[in-house]
Amino acid sequence: MIPFLDLKKSNQPYNEEINDAVSRVIKSGYFIQGPEVRGFEKEFADYCGVSRCVGVANGLDALSLVLRAWKQMGKLKDNDEVIVPANTYIATVLAITDNNLIPVFVEPSMATCNIDINLIESAISSKTKVILAVHLYGNIADMDRVSQIAEKYKLLVLEDAAQAHGAEYMGIKAGAWGHAAGFSFYPSKNLGALGDAGAVTTSDDELADVVATLANYGSAVRYQNSYKGVNSRLDEVQAAILRVKLKGLDADTKLRRSLAERYFNKIKNPSLSLLEPANDRFNVFHLFPVFSEARDDLQQYLSDNGVGTLIHYPIPIHKQQAYAEYSDLNLPITTMIHDSILSIPLSPYLALKDSDVIIDILNAYKN
Secondary structure, three states: OEOOOOHHHHHHHHHHHHHHHHHHHHHHOOOEOOHHHHHHHHHHHHHHOOOEEEEEOOHHHHHHHHHHHHHHOOOOOOOOEEEEEOOOOHHHHHHHHOOOOEEEEEOEOOOOOOEOHHHHHHHOOOOEEEEEEEOHHHOOOOHHHHHHHHHHHOOEEEEEOOOOOOOEEOOEEOOOOOOEEEEEOOOOOOOOOOOOOEEEEEOOHHHHHHHHHHHEOOEEEOOEEOOOOOEOOOEHHHHHHHHHHHOOHHHHHHHHHHHHHHHHHHOOOOOOEEOOOOOOEEOOOOOEEEEOOOHHHHHHHHHHOOEOOEOOOOOOHHHOHHHHHHOOOOOHHHHHHHHHEEEEOOOOOOOHHHHHHHHHHHHOOOO
């Protein structure tokens, strides 16, 4: 069986350095907000091309804390609207609604699965305050045009870069385009911890300070609480692990891109569709989706032939019970994507012979 993702194999090249890093933390006796967190924050900020990074507990908190900080700073208020792609993962929208803000769903482009830039302006109202752009599957959204629209309407821009560590457009990395960005380091991400972890990137010092304070019980000075905050701190052990793996991220990305190019060049089954290669930007291929009108049949066929797959994501947000108030929305492109998408194996450690097996099986598929 070719697994969809083998995390044990993915982490194996780093095992010795990870063991050393964890041992270093244990010997230090410093487990919260210590030198490993500060080191990672500096290194990841430098990597993304921003001045600040604030480590937090997970990717959802990263997005939520930015929105919460903007409310504390007077830039947002309850019931302001946030434009968001309709086909994102639910965490993106949870960050909005958890802050008493209103998500305004915009259809994606079928060619990229990122937000359809041509539909954003028609979704803007007098209550719109934020564009939350999601870099889905590792492909950065059209941030140049997002930025132009945001500037025109004086909107804030928040990037959901949970799947886009190292992705670039016009020489600028994900995490450096918006006023702020949220990253996840969930173990399956391109830069994955060995547990939950996340970060906010920004070049706005005031925002970074408010996020850091909110994430630490609302306290910047011990026992002095400026805000009604939360506990969302990046773990010292996870930070040490991320520092190790950050050094190998670009090499891993190169392998991902090579495998993706192989898929683009060799998957020729006319009954399957692929996303556009998007050669004008640097896609880091967190996922490699294929699309089929007979998706469930295709998934069973691949399983029967020894290939593991996952569906990202089977149920759109507006059809989730949690967001039943949006169930009447007409979002045909979003629905089509959720009904037809299937992610096939792609990781830096997928053997070429296994990728060829996957290609051959896909090309032989008949529905």
